[in-house]
Amino acid sequence: xxxxxxxxxxxxxxxxxxxxxxxxxxxxxxxxxxxxxxxxxxxxxxxxxxxxxxxxxxxxxxxxxxxxxxxxxxxxxxxxxxxxxxxxxxxxxxxxxxxxxxxxxxxxxxxxxxxxxxxxxxxxxxxxxxxxxxxxxxxxxxxxxxxxxxxxxxxxxxxxxxxxxxxxxxxxxxxxxxxxxxxxxxxxxxxxxxxxxxxxxxxxxxxxxxxxxxxxxxxxxxxxxxxxxxxxxxxxxxxxxxxxxxxxxxxxxxxxxxxxxxxxxxxxxxxxxxxxxxxxxxxxxxxxxxxxxxxxxxxxxxxxxxxxxxxxxxxxxxxxxxxxxxxxxxx
Amino acid sequence: xxxxxxxxxxxxxxxxxxxxxxxxxxxxxxxxxxxxxxxxxxxxxxxxxxxxxxxxxxxxxxxxxxxxxxxxxxxxxxxxxxxxxxxxxxxxxxxxxxxxxxxxxxxxxxxxxxxxxxxxxxxxxxxxxxxxxxxxxxxxxxxxxxxxxxxxxxxxxxxxxxxxxxxxxxxxxxxxxxxxxxxxxxxxxxxxxxxxxxxxxxxxxxxxxxxxxxxxxxxxxxxxxxxxxxxxxxxxxxxxxxxxxxxxxxxxxxxxxxxxxxxxxxxxxxxxxxxxxxxxxxxxxxxxxxxxxxxxxxxxxxxxxxxxxxxxxxxxxxxxxxxxxxxxxxx
DNA sequence: GACAGGTGAGAGAGCGCTCTCTCCCGAGAG
DNA sequence: CTCTCGGGAGAGAGCGCTCTCTCACCTGTC
Numbered sequence: 001x002x003x004x005x006x007x008x009x010x011x012x013x014x015x016x017x018x019x020x021x022x023x024x025x026x027x028x029x030x031x032x033x034x035x036x037x038x039x040x041x042x043x044x045x046x047x048x049x050x051x052x053x054x055x056x057x058x059x060x061x062x063x064x065x066x067x068x069x070x071x072x073x074x075x076x077x078x079x080x081x082x083x084x085x086x087x088x089x090x091x092x093x094x095x096x097x098x099x100x101x102x103x104x105x106x107x108x109x110x111x112x113x114x115x116x117x118x119x120x121x122x123x124x125x126x127x128x129x130x131x132x133x134x135x136x137x138x139x140x141x142x143x144x145x146x147x148x149x150x151x152x153x154x155x156x157x158x159x160x161x162x163x164x165x166x167x168x169x170x171x172x173x174x175x176x177x178x179x180x181x182x183x184x185x186x187x188x189x190x191x192x193x194x195x196x197x198x199x200x201x202x203x204x205x206x207x208x209x210x211x212x213x214x215x216x217x218x219x220x221x222x223x224x225x226x227x228x229x230x231x232x233x234x235x236x237x238x239x240x241x242x243x244x245x246x247x248x249x250x251x252x253x254x255x256x257x258x259x260x261x262x263x264x265x266x267x268x269x270x271x272x273x274x275x276x277x278x279x280x281x282x283x284x285x286x287x288x289x290x291x292x293x294x295x296x297x298x299x300x301x302x303x304x305x306x307x308x309x310x311x312x313x314x315x316x317x318x319x320x321x322x323x324x325x326x327x328x329x330x331x
Numbered sequence: 332x333x334x335x336x337x338x339x340x341x342x343x344x345x346x347x348x349x350x351x352x353x354x355x356x357x358x359x360x361x362x363x364x365x366x367x368x369x370x371x372x373x374x375x376x377x378x379x380x381x382x383x384x385x386x387x388x389x390x391x392x393x394x395x396x397x398x399x400x401x402x403x404x405x406x407x408x409x410x411x412x413x414x415x416x417x418x419x420x421x422x423x424x425x426x427x428x429x430x431x432x433x434x435x436x437x438x439x440x441x442x443x444x445x446x447x448x449x450x451x452x453x454x455x456x457x458x459x460x461x462x463x464x465x466x467x468x469x470x471x472x473x474x475x476x477x478x479x480x481x482x483x484x485x486x487x488x489x490x491x492x493x494x495x496x497x498x499x500x501x502x503x504x505x506x507x508x509x510x511x512x513x514x515x516x517x518x519x520x521x522x523x524x525x526x527x528x529x530x531x532x533x534x535x536x537x538x539x540x541x542x543x544x545x546x547x548x549x550x551x552x553x554x555x556x557x558x559x560x561x562x563x564x565x566x567x568x569x570x571x572x573x574x575x576x577x578x579x580x581x582x583x584x585x586x587x588x589x590x591x592x593x594x595x596x597x598x599x600x601x602x603x604x605x606x607x608x609x610x611x612x613x614x615x616x617x618x619x620x621x622x623x624x625x626x627x628x629x630x631x632x633x634x635x636x637x638x639x640x641x642x643x644x645x646x647x648x649x650x651x652x653x654x655x656x657x658x659x660x661x662x
Numbered sequence: 663g664a665c666a667g668g669t670g671a672g673a674g675a676g677c678g679c680t681c682t683c684t685c686c687c688g689a690g691a692g
Numbered sequence: 693c694t695c696t697c698g699g700g701a702g703a704g705a706g707c708g709c710t711c712t713c714t715c716a717c718c719t720g721t722c
Binding site for chain 2: 707708709710711
């Protein structure tokens with residue numbers, strides 16, 4: 001037994017397929033009593049439109065690809081960023097009646113797959129989360145005739161509208177806070193330098209240190225807890241006298257706190273720590289983490305709005321959202 | 332300029348549409364030189380099959396809905412469980428050439444949406460993550476004529492194949508460990524009792540306490556860090572002399588550790604703590620958390636295999652995966 | 663040399679829907 | 693009373709593909 005078709009609905013309601021279609025699509029040029037008859041037939045038969053047939057003729061699919069281009073599987077699972085973006089974007093798209101097709105692009109093979117899929121016209125638009133500079137996907141997708149928006153400024157200069165937060169300004173605010181509470185030797189654990197967030201947050205750190213006439217002490221991690229722990233140990237080796245560290249994300253800050261504890265340093269008494277992101281876990285570290293909050297949810301929502309706007313021929317102007325310093329106990 | 336169709340490919344290769352279709356679908360009854368001509372035409376035109384047209388006639392969509400029915404948005408964002416399942420399942424489905432359509436069902440409205448979508452034949456199958464007993468979705472979906480598998484045993488008895496881990500056995504192992512290291516007053520922070528994981532882990536705790544002739548001391552949380560912190564404070568109020576606590580998940584254990592610290596209890600000297608899940612953060616708590624590891628990735632993969640098996644008429648037998656005690660410093 | 667059997671390619675009928683075009687009918691104007 | 697106009701409904705083409713049916717041709721056998 002197959003699903004009822006429009007034909008069946010039309011037959012039951014005693015009208016033509018065209019009229020039934022008009023009712024289904026909410027056109028107003030249908031007389032009320034006919035409309036009611038059709039609606040009743042739909043109800044009785046449990047009719048649901050066949051989307052394949054519909055998009056075959058309309059050339060629309062009402063679905064959006066959410067492409068996450070991230071080689072590091074651990075980061076994906078552990079950084080709440082991704083789930084927050086996925087959730088917020090999904091909910092926003094849902095209310096616009098769009099479907100979310102999730103695609104993970106972790107290697108060359110899946111890149112090809114994503115490209116093929118997108119160019120196959122399966123989706124009306126693409127939301128891209130790609131953080132790494134070497135990623136060929138942003139430029140590849142920008143060449144296809146499908147609207148694309150990016151979460152975060154693309155690391156390569158490419159003509160894709162994006163939504164980002166103020167990484168430089170946030171980092172500056174965080175480091176400035178360390179200066180203001182009187183710290184002299186302020187180190188940083190930077191993020192990966194092939195990522196915009198990594199670059200910009202380091203730039204913000206450098207800006208403030210330069211202006212306040214301090215020497216910069218830099219270690220580089222990859223935004224995982226473990227790399228934060230390693231980088232912190234390295235910093236303590238390089239400069240045992242450091243009295244503050246600005247960590248480019250909270251996950252690494254968690255690792256850094258552990259290393260500081262193991263090295264017998266008290267936080268914030270001996271070493272003040274400032275993170276970035278304000279993930280939920282930042283409230284539960286020992287001590288709770290001073291960090292920079294940026295509106296991930298708003299950013300995801302803005303990205304959806306940007307994309308939907310593009311469909312209507314709207315402008316593709318980048319959106320930059322502000323960050324906010326959240327002071328807890330670590331600095 | 333529209334995308335090239337199979338018709339165009341056939342014309343360019345000088346064959347019929349049917350033959351071109353045979354080549355695209357990898358049928359062997361095509362002579363090699365004709366096959367090559369078609370492939371070349373495909374390449375030159377950049378042809379990509381139109382999936383809407385294809386699924387209109389094949390009645391397949393090659394996409395799978397991943398439905399996450401979770402009212403608590405915070406849990407979704409913060410519990411790495413979801414992202415791990417999403418990632419693992421996605422990767423597994425990708426290699427089977429299936430698309431993942433992500434659907435979040437957080438309220439009655441989105442439940443209706445999901446139901447409509449699934450019954451609309453947009454997907455070939457459904458993977459359902461629904462943890463709450465009151466959730467009407469499992470039974471609703473089981474009534475549709477679409478294969479459904481569940482991540483975790485459904486809280487209501489419903490005929491859906493599932494993959495779960497051994498919650499009871501895991502909890503027993505965790506509590507037994509506390510008994511073995513000589514703890515006398517072992518409390519528990521249980522999970523929500525409308526969730527199977529919450530029920531089963533509490534049952535495991537009770538089993539061991541009963542057998543070892545101890546009194547049970549129970550507080551209930553909702554699997555968030557915050558609820559863990561609150562429950563711990565409550566337990567300390569109820570029984571200041573407790574010397575161990577089995578926490579039904581790591582997130583709550585993180586909160587519990589914070590409350591213990593604030594109450595001046597040393598872990599594990601004064602109070603031993605065992606968690607459940609072995610999330611990445613468990614390594615970075617102070618002290619690192621003894622917990623029960625269960626194979627989330629394997630569970631997700633098994634779920635995909637189960638679903639794909641169902642398509643081929645395979646059996647829908649539940650799969651239960653074992654858990655493993657990971658001893659760190661908290662107990 | 664005739665015929666059976668098998669193999670490879672084409673013709674054509676849909677899959678379920680939308681949308682344009684056409685037609686009908688009733689109301690209002692002249 | 694006739695003509696025009698416009699709203700409301702139907703007819704039918706086609707979206708791009710798959711798949712069955714048919715047919716042509718080639719090989720092998722007696």
